[in-house]
Ligand SMILES: Nc1ncnc2c1ncn2[C@@H]1O[C@H](COP(=O)(O)OP(=O)(O)OP(=O)(O)O)[C@@H](O)[C@H]1O
């Protein structure tokens with residue numbers, strides 16, 4: 001079975017005020033089909049930039065990747081058809097209803113009106129939004145809005161789902177619901193899930209494998225148990241211990257990568 005995601009030397013630099021920011025400095029990784037991958041790293045490590053490249057929103061400066069069997073550079077449309085993406089900052093219109101958001105999204109994917117109406121009902125059922133369809137999006141709680149973001153990303157039945165900090169700001173109950181949802185997507189549809197999080201307990205509970213990035217590079221990868229043993233000193237260490245040993249930072253400390261002069 002080919003990998004769901006494979007990258008080689010994926011790199012992205014930004015020009016900012018006559019300086020170059022090396023946001024992603026050559027990332028090599030493989031994610032198997034049906035795997036839940038936790039992509040971890042301190043603020044500014046390059047996680048969102050990597051996700052934006054893998055979802056075709058941002059062109060790599062160099063390097064290659066295949067996503068869902070399609071080459072990122074040669075066939076971005078092929079990639080887009082097969083992936084769903086929930087951005088770090090969600091993107092719903094506050095004034096329109098949940099039903100309208102879901103239906104518009106389905107129409108964007110060229111479903112007919114009847115198909116779009118049916119898909120809206122299915123997604124609302126699957127994501128526990130059925131009672132909220134007539135509400136304007138501004139009247140949703142944070143957890144409900146996150147479920148809507150995910151419903152929209154699932155409209156076209158993608159095989160790979162990218163989630164950028166899907167549970168930030170959610171209460172423990174809503175986070176647990178989202179974990180259940182991610183597990184269900186994998187179990188029922190064999191979906192590959194690539195998610196970033198700053199909650200190490202979440203990474204521990206949910207991800208099959210973790211990739212830790214720091215300063216635009218892969219610092220370590222493996223199962224949670226492997227990282228705890230190798231970097232935290234023992235399998236009984238916490239993931240937080242391993243994370244700090246790897247990056248020298250707390251998972252949530254605010255840092256901004258200093259631009260390098262060119
Ligand atoms: N458009 C841009 N122009 C200039 N610099 C950028 C741009 N986008 C990102 N960067 C820089 O690239 C680096 C990586 O940013 P990125 O958003 O990928 O980090 P992240 O790992 O997602 O962090 P966080 O955990 O805070 O979301 C940061 O130093 C950031 O300031």
Ligand SMILES: [Mg+2]
Nearest residue numbers: 047048049088
């Ligand atoms: Mg980010």
